[in-house]
Amino acid sequence: MPPRSVAARVLSVLDAVERASGPLQVTQIAARTGLPVATAWRMVRELTEWGGLEQQADGRYRLATRVWAIGSSAPCVRRIQRDTSRHIRELATATGRTAYLSVLDQDEALVVSLAHAGRGAPEVHEGSRLRADASSAGLLFSAFDGPDGNPVRDGRIAVHRDITGRSSMSAAITDKAGAVVAALTLAGGRGEAWQRLRPALVDAARTVRFSIYRDELLA
Numbered sequence: 452m453p454p455r456s457v458a459a460r461v462l463s464v465l466d467a468v469e470r471a472s473g474p475l476q477v478t479q480i481a482a483r484t485g486l487p488v489a490t491a492w493r494m495v496r497e498l499t500e501w502g503g504l505e506q507q508a509d510g511r512y513r514l515a516t517r518v519w520a521i522g523s524s525a526p527c528v529r530r531i532q533r534d535t536s537r538h539i540r541e542l543a544t545a546t547g548r549t550a551y552l553s554v555l556d557q558d559e560a561l562v563v564s565l566a567h568a569g570r571g572a573p574e575v576h577e578g579s580r581l582r583a584d585a586s587s588a589g590l591l592f593s594a595f596d597g598p599d600g601n602p603v604r605d606g607r608i609a610v611h612r613d614i615t616g617r618s619s620m621s622a623a624i625t626d627k628a629g630a631v632v633a634a635l636t637l638a639g640g641r642g643e644a645w646q647r648l649r650p651a652l653v654d655a656a657r658t659v660r661f662s663i664y665r666d667e668l669l670a
Contacts, residue, residue, distance in 0.1 A: 460486060464494045465503060465514070473630065474511035534662040536564050542637070542655040543568035546648050549638040551575060552624075552659065553588045560588035560634060575638060587611035587621035588634035607631065608649065616641035620648065622656035627664055635659055 467483040468475055475483070481491035495512055498504040505515035535552055543550040543566035551565035560581040575581070583589035591609040607623030618640060624633040635656040637648055 460484070460490065461494055461498065464491065464498060468504065468512060468514055474507055474509075474513040476511050480512070535659050536566070538655055538658050538662060539564055539635070540566040542566070542635070542651060546637055546651055548648070549575060550655070551577075551636050551638070552633055553581065553636065554633050555592040555631075559583065560586055560592060585611070585613065586636070587619040588636050591621045591623055591634050592631065608653070609634075610645050612641070618643045618645070620645045620652060622652050624656055624660045624663070633659075633663075 463484040463486070464480055467480050471479075471483070477491050477495050478488060480486075480495060481488045484491060486494065495504060499506060499512070499515075502515055504512045506512055539550045539552055547568050549565065549567045551562050553560040553562045555561070560583075562575060562577055562579040562581070565575060565577050581589050583593040587609040590611055591607065594609065607625070608620065610618070610620045612618040617638070619636050619638045620643075621634040621636040623631045624635060626632050635652065637645075637652050639645075639648075
């Protein structure tokens with residue numbers, strides 16, 4: 452068998468991290484790719500410097516923003532965005548609130564699709580980054596990917612209010628294995644009656660999850 456090219460080795464590292472159910476240590480990446488540990492370290496370091504991988508506080512690695520930016524032009528990603536955008540628009544129309552879908556990226560919630568219905572948080576847009584302590588989506592992600600003690604109630608629902616009067620409620624979206632991979636959010640103002648809007652959000656989150664994982668869930 453001819454030696455693997457540098458490009459093939461780099462792609463094997465990205466593929467291993469993408470297919471994993473969670474972040475990986477370099478030794479795990481080496482085992483999954485068949486690369487020597489020293490080579491895997493070099494590939495991971497270069498990918499991290501480029502922005503394709505990010506290192507967590509515990510030393511493990513996961514995909515980072517640049518891979519998402521490149522992948523967003525892929526037909527499968529465009530299909531997901533198109534399908535979820537329709538459901539997000541319907542949720543915004545039904546509730547009269549800003550609705551958006553976000554994914555975890557570099558310890559922040561990265562907004563990937565949004566519909567604005569005249570109320571909520573118009574400053575949020577596709578590509579916005581929301582800190583874990585500044586949004587319900589961030590709280591939701593940190594509760595399932597970080598330390599215990601985050602204010603998440605009723606399973607996978609989180610509510611956040613800040614001193615400026617903004618508030619939001621998010622519902623977790625999980626993959627087939629049950630890992631939290633995204634959050635669907637409604638944004639509103641001070642004193643928002645989130646309990647009243649919770650059923651609409653939960654129903655929409657189920658629909659969005661089915662749209663994203665339709666093939667897997669029906670298999």
